[in-house]
Amino acid sequence: RMYKSRSVCRRDTDVLSVPFLAIYESLIPPEEEKKKEKQVLALLEKLVRKEWPAAKLHLYGSRANSFGVSKSDIDVCLVIEEAGLKKAKIIRKLADVLRSDNLQNVQALTGARVPIVKLMDPVTGIPCNISINKLLAVVNTKLLRDYALIDPRLRQLAFIIKHWAKSRRVNETYHRTLSSYAYVLMCIHYLQMRRPAILPCLQEMETTYSVTVDDINCAFFDKVEKLRDFGRHNKETIAQLVRGFFHFWAYCHDYANSVISVRTGSIISKREKGWFIGTDNDRHLICIEDPFETSHDLGRVVDEYSIKVLREEFERAAEIMLNDPNPCIKLFKLY
Ligand code: GTP
Ligand code: MG
Structure with a gap:
């Protein structure tokens, strides 16, 4: 009997959580988004490999750390070994590579603290940011995702x-x-x-x-x-x-x-x-x-x-x- 009354009590306080959980559920990205995101990544990888065959692309930020709501932007990190080349130079070259394949709205933002290429995925309209060799962000993305699994x-x-x-x-x-x-x-x-x-x-x-x-x-x-x-x-x-x-x-x-x-x-x-x-x-x-x-x-x-x-x-x-x-x-x- 004691067990019963305690569980009723817990359910009572949890009534307050119902609207919060509903908001949480409504913000979770639908499965289709994952598919589209994979297509965007595959396209970018193909284009980037033309210029840098050994390049790797890593997804980071909220699309990878499990804290992304529906329609968040896609944060991608390009990892290349270009000893000597300034990041701003790589960013400009990358922007040219992407533009040459009819991608729209490609911008090289070289003045920012972290230089990036910004573009819009033509199919989904999702904004995408590409940074260079920002591996710390890839690692902190893993830390956040691991915490979320606990x-x-x-x-x-x-x-x-x-x-x-x-x-x-x-x-x-x-x-x-x-x-x-x-x-x-x-x-x-x-x-x-x-x-x-x-x-x-x-x-x-x-x-x-x-x-x-x-x-x-x-x-x-x-x-x-x-x-x-x-x-x-x-x-x-x-x-x-x-x-x-x-x-x-x-x-x-x-x-x-x-x-x-x-x-x-x-x-x-x-x-x-x-x-x-x-x-x-x-x-x-x-x-x-x-x-x-x-x-x-x-x-x-x-x-x-x-x-x-x-x-x-x-x-x-x-x-x-x-x-x-x-x-x-x-x-x-x-x-
Ligand atoms: P939303 O796009 O708002 O959904 O979230 P987001 O997690 O993508 O956020 P944000 O644009 O703030 O950052 C993108 C990723 O960059 C983060 O998940 C981190 O991995 C990394 N990041 C952002 N700010 C910093 C920073 O000041 N230092 C470091 N080391 N990494 C950062
Ligand atoms: Mg983001």
Whole structure:
């Protein structure tokens, strides 16, 4: 009898999760998209091999890390050995190669921090970005995908947070708010910090996968099929996690002194990292450590204005989650 009443109680609290799970389901890309994406990749591979026969194309970003909603752009990394050639030069050559095959809207963006070729797939109209030798992104894509395989609540939470961030326009690095990659790291970190923990810290476990990229050793435990029930002692529902996430970023995070670190599964101090105004050109107003490029703060894009916008949005969301009996409408209200 006791068992019965407890399960009824759990189902009661989970009523709040129903609309969140419905939104999550509606954002999952349909199977056809995977097929089309394969066609685009095959076409690009064929064209690229004409110029660079040994080239390899890797899919990375949200199409490969399992945090991509329907119709996200296709991020591709071209890996070639062109010792001596500047990236900008390769980008221009690549753009020419693709243009010569009637592909439309091919742009070489060589001025950006990461030079890329942008194009539109003629069949699907899906935008596609090609970068050169950005292997760290391929490796961090694998880390994110492996985390997603451990507990289904990560993918649900990250879809909802990304959807919120896009709706509220705080997912635009050119407007000095955070990248999708940064939001996913915030979600992983939040689940690592739950007690009992929902996610482990893969980089602190036995190394089963290890590569060295740009002189950085990337090592972690990737036998995640062994961790499928890691989070079983924590029964928090998706609605509770969404509320907790916003509450943390609205009221609990110490913006002045703390750095969130997925690498260690903990919070570390800005002092320890030397992340103060004046030590480099970055402001470090919200600090998110990259799991591999540890000198890299994914919050570096945020400035004195956009930090206010971000924190007000976290507070708004936390407030809605606390007081609104039907929070989804307001939460995702387009800005
Ligand atoms: P959406 O396109 O918004 O669905 O998400 P996305 O995961 O593709 O996001 P984003 O455009 O932010 O980044 C694409 C990929 O590039 C990420 O998944 C990461 O693998 C990588 N990436 C993005 N920003 C950084 C960064 O600052 N440092 C590193 N090392 N990698 C990054
Ligand atoms: Mg992307």
